[in-house]
Amino acid sequence: MSNATNKAVEIYELEKTYEGGTRALKGIELTIDEGDFFALLGPNGAGKSTTIGILCSLVNKSHGTVRVFGHDLDRDRAWVKSQIGVVPQEFNFNQFEPVEEVVINQGGFYGMTRKAAKKRAHELLKQLGLYEKREGMARALSGGMKRRLMIARALVHSPRMLILDEPTAGVDIELRRGMWDFLTQINRQGTTIILTTHYLEEAEALCRNIAIINEGRIVEHSSMRNLLAKLSQETFVLYAREPVESLPEMPVVGSRLVDEETIEVDLTRGQELTGVFDVLRGHGIVIERMKNKTNRLEELFLRLVQDDEAAKQESTEGRS
């Protein structure tokens, strides 16, 4: 049991430079526990798909070490592949094949007999609401159904880990809920799940742990709960008219004296600045000016939201 471990994924110093020179990953460190429901969140072009691609052997890494369930990817690549099911960002099945064949073939490529693969395919197609469509051409499915077909295909060999790259992009809200429920259920049954997304809402609804990636670097790696606490926090910088000796107790999460005339206070949801001013005034401290201090994380999320808006705009323009 030399390489027994409870880590599903360990990534060290992972770098990727594409032909043509784009540095997609600039040294990523990431660990994901077995059984986790993990989100990799980041704006477009951050390096999410590249990371996923390396994990499932569709992209060659340029540098670094990747271990999956304790096995080195370079050393035990075939074994690692057999433990993973992947749902890529873009449709990548043969549109001219019958729906069930897409799933059955994939089972075969993982070493299953046709009989076993067919049985399993039917089970999954039932669970994902595609059973009635199994004999029709994959091309005839709607966008949401195609996405679910790829989920069925990824699960045909009952992998220990399921990786989904932006699984709900282009899927409407109601169907999204259904997919979330399905994923939550298989995670409860023990499958480790990693999903990439650029909706914080999605990560929030599903995931226990999260990493945020931006421009090829991990900028945050924590539990969902910690991240949300950090995000709901706002920091204000207050400038006093006269030097302040010491700060009184205030009804906020945190406060500190940056220099004699500069105070910082951290407010979380439900806390108000008027309470701060009341206390300060009571101690004879007069605030002359103040400003909102933006943090790194917030700026990043602003970008995520902007990306989202841009994407929505594009898709509506594309439709008209």
Added chain:
Amino acid sequence: MSIRSETEAFDHQGPGERAVGLTARGAWNAFVMLLTREILRFGRIWVQTVLPPMIMTALYFVVFGHLIGPRIGVIDGVPYIQYLVPGLILMSVITQSYANSVSSFFGAKFARHVEELLVSPMPNWLIIIGYVAGGVARGLTVGGAVTLVALLFAELSVYSVLNLFGVALMTSTLFALLGLINGVYATHFDHISIVPTFVLMPLTYLGGVFYSINMLSEFWQQASLYNPVLYIINGFRYAMLGITDVPVWSTYGILAVGILAAYLYALRLFRKGIGLRG
């Protein structure tokens, strides 16, 4: 769980021992699935894959065999129409084996479902063999269909069954491999017809499908000996009619060397992930 064990993947825990992605039985299942998929693919589009070579062969027999043939008379003691049969069958085997792997593999790359294989634990050699088997299946299916057409026009004679199947099988293997290599390199639809049009067709037409090189001038006889397809077609003609312009061992020599070289080359392309992995 039962299904997990059916995937035939297991984890050797001994230190220094490698964990295996597919057992021998799993690899066999994967091969059968890939081959089945390939056969279903060309079967589904038989009007584009099986029918055209049958029609083309019938036309060759009408034009060259019936109309022009009697004026040519006898070659190496065989009526011209009879002389044509082996070359025409093998020409279909060559083009169809090649066409199957180049179009199937390029199509899989283009629509990206080649990724289904790349994420699976199938080793590169097994993916190559699966595609080649698909090409061989189409080459031999069409070869058989064309033989039936030939029966309508000429007598079928078989001089040596073993050589007949030996040469047909090795020829389709070689050209399925070459088609696969073409498919790996191709990045555009045009690229799948360049080699068949500019290389394969001239080599087969000038490779003795329609004539014996003894009918050529000394210079062109010598030049023809540099065309590998000549050896293959003559080997097949030997198997059917017992006549050949070149020694039979040279047919097998060219085929064996060609298969080995093409296989190793294809393996290298897959290892490096040329056109497959970013």
